[in-house]
Amino acid sequence: MSEEGMRILEVKGEKVPCLPEKSVTLDRCRFCAHSRYFEVNGIRMPSPARAYCSRSGATDEVDLKAVTRVWCDDMVGEGYRSIMSIIS
Numbered sequence: 001m002s003e004e005g006m007r008i009l010e011v012k013g014e015k016v017p018c019l020p021e022k023s024v025t026l027d028r029c030r031f032c033a034h035s036r037y038f039e040v041n042g043i044r045m046p047s048p049a050r051a052y053c054s055r056s057g058a059t060d061e062v063d064l065k066a067v068t069r070v071w072c073d074d075m076v077g078e079g080y081r082s083i084m085s086i087i088s
Contacts, residue, residue, distance in 0.1 A: 032083070
C-alpha cells in the first residue's frame with residue numbers, strides 16, 4: 001500500500017516488514033530515519049525518530065505495544081537507517 005509516497009507497514013507481533021525478507025521490531029523502527037508515523041488506536045502520531053530530528057523535538061510518547069501500522073518513506077528498499085548517524 002502507498003499513501004503520500006509512503007509504504008504503510010502492518011504490525012505483526014510487534015514487528016514490521018522493513019524489507020521483504022527482513023522484519024524489524026518496533027523498538028528499532030522508532031529510531032529509523034525512514035519512519036514517519038506510528039498509528040496508535042486509529043490515530044497517526046509522528047515517529048519518535050522524526051520528532052527527535054525536528055526542531056521541536058517534541059511528540060507524545062508512543063505506546064509501542066498499541067501500534068498497529070507504521071508509515072515508512074523508504075521507497076527504494078534501503079531498509080533500516082538509524083537516526084544516530086544523522087544526529088551525531
